[in-house]
Amino acid sequence: MTHINNISLIQFKNYQQAQFAFNAPIVCITGRNGSGKTNLLDAIYTLFYTKSYFSSQQSYIASWDTDGYRIDAQLERSQEAHSLILKCKQLKRSITHNGVELEKLTDHIGSFAAVMVAPDDIGLINEGGEWRRKWMDGILSQLDAAYLQNLMSYQQLQLQRNAWLKQQAQFANADATILAYLNQELHAAAAYIFKQRSQFLDQFMPLLQSYYEQLSASKEQVQLYYKSDLQTQSLLHWLEKELYHDVRLQRTNKGIHKDDLVFSLQGQSLKQFGSQGQKKSFLFALKLAQYHFIKETMQQTPILLLDDVFEKLDNERMEALLRIIIGPDFGQVLLTDTDPKRLERAFSEQAAVQYIAL
Numbered sequence: 001m002t003h004i005n006n007i008s009l010i011q012f013k014n015y016q017q018a019q020f021a022f023n024a025p026i027v028c029i030t031g032r033n034g035s036g037k038t039n040l041l042d043a044i045y046t047l048f049y050t051k052s053y054f055s056s057q058q059s060y061i062a063s064w065d066t067d068g069y070r071i072d073a074q075l076e077r078s079q080e081a082h083s084l085i086l087k088c089k090q091l092k093r094s095i096t097h098n099g100v101e102l103e104k105l106t107d108h109i110g111s112f113a114a115v116m117v118a119p120d121d122i123g124l125i126n127e128g129g130e131w132r133r134k135w136m137d138g139i140l141s142q143l144d145a146a147y148l149q150n151l152m153s154y155q156q157l158q159l160q161r162n163a164w165l166k167q168q169a170q171f172a173n174a175d176a177t178i179l180a181y182l183n184q185e186l187h188a189a190a191a192y193i194f195k196q197r198s199q200f201l202d203q204f205m206p207l208l209q210s211y212y213e214q215l216s217a218s219k220e221q222v223q224l225y226y227k228s229d230l231q232t233q234s235l236l237h238w239l240e241k242e243l244y245h246d247v248r249l250q251r252t253n254k255g256i257h258k259d260d261l262v263f264s265l266q267g268q269s270l271k272q273f274g275s276q277g278q279k280k281s282f283l284f285a286l287k288l289a290q291y292h293f294i295k296e297t298m299q300q301t302p303i304l305l306l307d308d309v310f311e312k313l314d315n316e317r318m319e320a321l322l323r324i325i326i327g328p329d330f331g332q333v334l335l336t337d338t339d340p341k342r343l344e345r346a347f348s349e350q351a352a353v354q355y356i357a358l
Contacts, residue, residue, distance in 0.1 A: 001078070001301040001331045002112055004044060008072040011063040012046075013039040024354035026326070026333050026347060030340040031358030037336035040358075041116065041305045044334070047071045047086050048112045048303075049142070050093055050105045054120075058091045075112070077300060084112075106149075110142040113302035115291045117284065117309055124286065125271055125279050129260035136261070139290055140196055143297050147196050154189040157182055158252055166250045187236035190256045194230040197259065200293075201226050207289035215288075215320045216281040222270075225262040229254045280313065284321060292329070301331035308336055310346070322346055 004022055009015040014036045029037050038054070045053045052061050062069045068089035075082045085096040094101055095108045102108055123131050141148040161182045168174040205224055212222045229238055238254035239246075246252055263270040265278055274282065294302050304325060310318055325333050326347075337343050340357065347353045 001076075002303055003076045003332045004303060004334075005074045005076060007040075007043060007047070008070075009040075009043055010070040011066045012043050012069040012071060013061060013063060015039065015043075016063055020356065022332070022334070022354065024352045025331065026350060026353045027335070027356065028340075028343040028347065028353060029334065029336045029356045029358065030338065030343065031336075032338060035358040037358055038118070038307050041307050041334060041336060043071050044073075044303065045114050045116050045305060047073055047084055048114045049138075050086060050095060050108060053116045053118070058088055058093070062088065077112070082112075106145070109148060110145065110298070113142065113294050113298055113300060114305055115287060115294065115302050116305040116307065117287045118307040119309070119312070121283055121287070122279060125263055125274070125283060129258070132261040133257075133259055136197060136200070139294065140200055143294070144196060147193065150189040150192045154186060154193060154256065157186045157189065158255070158257060161186065162251050165246050165252070168247050169250050183236055183239045186239065186252075186255065187234060190230060190235040193256050194228055194259075197228070197256075198226060201261075204289060204293055207292050208285055211285035211288040211292075211324070212281055214324060215284050215317060216278070217316070217320065218281075220266055220278075222282060222285070223264045223267075225264065226259070227262060228256060228259045230256065277314070277317070280317060284309075284317070288324060295329075304330060304333045306333065306335035308338070310335075310337055310342060311339075318346065326350060 003025075006019065006021040008019045010017050014034075018036075020040065029040060031037050042053050042055075046061065051058075055061050068087065068091075070088075071084075071086045073084050075084065083096075083098055087094050087096075093105060095105060096102070097108065097111065124135055137147075137151055141151060161179070164174050164179055164182065201224060208224060209222055213219060229235070233241075235255055239252070242254050263282060265274055265282065268274075270279060270282055291302055291304060306325075309321075313321070324330070335343075340355065343355070
């Protein structure tokens with residue numbers, strides 16, 4: 001089980017300098033909007049994954065008018081002490097684990113696990129396929145170093161192929177041997193990614209159904225369908241077949257970068273026909289199933305980070321969620337809310353709860 005004992009922040013978002021100690025399995029962080037509740041949770045996530053859950057650019061993470069940030073933390077995992085330091089200066093990041101600076105940031109991914117649930121996560125249901133691919137890649141990249149490497153290779157190769165296509169479209173003299181090489185390399189990387197995504201979703205589906213039933217007190221059948229070009233033909237076949245269209249459009253139009261997931265409830269599209277309550281139950285089921293899958297695969301209990309999730313939940317769903325997260329299958333939970341009384345009522349029967357007011 002992973003437990004974060006304390007964290008120190010320097011120039012991280014709205015924190016010029018701050019320290020926090022966490023001494024309970026459930027930590028409730030309260031304060032008004034803008035007080036830094038979300039940023040504190042994001043600091044933990046950033047420490048574990050070397051990138052913010054909410055900001056894609058490093059320049060947005062450092063405090064205003066500074067050139068970097070630093071996060072220090074002391075943790076326990078399986079009764080062993082660990083120290084982590086993440087530093088970023090002029091957009092260059094480094095991670096130090098137990099006093100040893102790691103050669104690559106990717107060597108750190110998968111060492112510690114956290115699952116974040118935030119209000120904007122509803123985009124996983126309502127927005128485009130990029131949201132769902134990013135979610136799936138985030139899970140698999142921390143569990144499988146080869147997956148992360150193949151994904152990074154695929155993205156770089158795709159950029160190179162698109163550059164070749166633009167050259168061909170403009171001058172019609174691009175080197176065909178380069179294209180053949182890029183096609184073959186893309187095919188190899190995509191085949192691995194497609195296989196791992198397919199296996200993951202097969203294992204994930206029963207967990208999703210189980211948590212949905214617990215959260216909604218319903219036997220409604222939920223389903224998660226995988227859509228990929230590689231389900232019908234290999235990527236190499238597609239790249240050769242679609243070359244004319246790719247050159248005309250100057251981009252690669254087939255591949256795992258077009259994959260998507262379709263969420264359904266009782267055989268109907270959740271995005272189109274699901275109620276707000278059904279979507280919330282599905283989203284929480286998705287995240288709790290993610291937590292369970294990571295725990296079983298990594299053989300370590302992640303930290304659960306819940307950001308302002310109670311505000312828009314009805315009482316039944318809130319009570320169902322609480323019953324799950326305080327159960328024996330879950331470890332340390334850090335959550336935020338603008339209403340301290342709501343949290344006090346929610347955890348009134350729990351002895352080991354810490355309250356932090358910002």
